[in-house]
Amino acid sequence: MRAAPRILLLFGTRPEAIKMAPVIAALRRRPGLAVRVAATGQHRALLDQALDALGLAPDVDLDLMRAGQPHRRLLGAMIDSVAALLESERPARLVVQGDTSSAWAGAMAANLCGVPLAHVEAGLRSGDLAAPRPEEGWRRAISAVSDCHLAPTATAAAALAAENVPSAAIHVTGNSGIDSLLAMAARVAATPSLGRAVMPFVGAAGRRRIVTVTVHRREKDRAAMRRVAEAVSTLARRDDVAVALLSHPAPQARALARRLARDPRVRVLPPLDYPAMVRLLGRSHLLLTDSGGLQEEAPALDLPVLVLRDTTERPEGVTAGCARLVGSDPARIVAAAHRLLDDAAAHAAMARARNPYGDGHAGERIAAILARLHGAA
Numbered sequence: 029m030r031a032a033p034r035i036l037l038l039f040g041t042r043p044e045a046i047k048m049a050p051v052i053a054a055l056r057r058r059p060g061l062a063v064r065v066a067a068t069g070q071h072r073a074l075l076d077q078a079l080d081a082l083g084l085a086p087d088v089d090l091d092l093m094r095a096g097q098p099h100r101r102l103l104g105a106m107i108d109s110v111a112a113l114l115e116s117e118r119p120a121r122l123v124v125q126g127d128t129s130s131a132w133a134g135a136m137a138a139n140l141c142g143v144p145l146a147h148v149e150a151g152l153r154s155g156d157l158a159a160p161r162p163e164e165g166w167r168r169a170i171s172a173v174s175d176c177h178l179a180p181t182a183t184a185a186a187a188l189a190a191e192n193v194p195s196a197a198i199h200v201t202g203n204s205g206i207d208s209l210l211a212m213a214a215r216v217a218a219t220p221s222l223g224r225a226v227m228p229f230v231g232a233a234g235r236r237r238i239v240t241v242t243v244h245r246r247e248k249d250r251a252a253m254r255r256v257a258e259a260v261s262t263l264a265r266r267d268d269v270a271v272a273l274l275s276h277p278a279p280q281a282r283a284l285a286r287r288l289a290r291d292p293r294v295r296v297l298p299p300l301d302y303p304a305m306v307r308l309l310g311r312s313h314l315l316l317t318d319s320g321g322l323q324e325e326a327p328a329l330d331l332p333v334l335v336l337r338d339t340t341e342r343p344e345g346v347t348a349g350c351a352r353l354v355g356s357d358p359a360r361i362v363a364a365a366h367r368l369l370d371d372a373a374a375h376a377a378m379a380r381a382r383n384p385y386g387d388g389h390a391g392e393r394i395a396a397i398l399a400r401l402h403g404a405a
Contacts, residue, residue, distance in 0.1 A: 040070030040130030050391025060404030151184030
C-alpha cells in the first residue's frame, strides 16, 4: 500500500500560527494525508501564547530564537535547520504562510532541497520594496520558488498573474486568518473568562469609546514614531475616548510605548494573548494600526481601520471602504479619527462595508487543493 503523502507545515510567528491553524485542522481531517507541523520559534513568547490559545502543538520545535541574535544569523540558522528537517522528514510538500523570516527561510530551504512549495496568502503586493521592508521582497521571492499559490483574494491572484505565474498554479481561497478570528470570537462570546486580561481596561473605559492602536513596522523611523505618538496623544485628550496602545517586542514599538507611557491619558497594554486581542477588538470603536493582519481582521468585526502607512499590500479593504490609509502625518491621522468619532454615518459606512478577506472557510479550501495535488482528494 502506498504511504500517505506527507505534508509539512512551517511557521514561526503568532500571525502565522493563527492563519495556519485552520489549514492544519482541515488537513488533519483528510485521512489520505500525513500531516506534520514544525515551528521555528521566531517569536517565542507571542508564538507560545497563540499555540496555547489555539490548542495547537507542533510536532517539531526548532526553537531557533536567541536573545540578542542578529537577524542575519537567525535567517541563516533557519535555512540550515529547515533544510535538515526537510532531508529528515522527506515531505511531499512544504507549506509556508505569509511573508515572515520563517516563511522566506522555509521557501529557500525547500528550493534548495527540491521540495514542492505551497504558499498560503500568496500574491500580496504593495509595489514598494521599502514598504514594508523586507516583507515585500520576501513574498516576491517566495512566489518565485512556489508551485502552488494560495491567494486570499482575486486582487492577490491578479498580482500573481501579472508576474506570469501560471493560472493553473493560482487558487483563490479567502484568508484563513478570518477562519481563526470568527472561531475565536465565538469562543470569547461564549466564555467570559477567555481574554479576561483586557477587561480591567474595558471596565475602566466605561461609556467612553475605545480607540485601539498598534504600531510595529520596522520601516518606521524615529521621526515617524514621534508623529504617530503626537497623533495618539491628541486623540487621547478627548473626554469621550479611551485609548489603548498595544505593546509589541519590536525595538521601534518599544520606543513608542515608552514615549506614550508618559501620557497619563494613554493606557499602554502588555502584549495580549489571542483571545484578549479578539475581545478588545470586539469592544473597540476604532482601530489605528500598521499591522497587515489586523487590516484583514478588523472588517470581519465591523471595526473601521485607519492604516498608519502610506501604502498597503492589502488594498481590498481600502477599495471596499472598511479601511483608509492615513500614513504617519499627525494632522491627517487626527482628522480622519475625529471624523469617525464625530460622524456616526461615516463610522457606520466603514463598519458595515463588505469584508473582502474571507468567509471562514479558507482552511477547508486550501486543504482540498493540497489533497488534490497529492492524489488524496
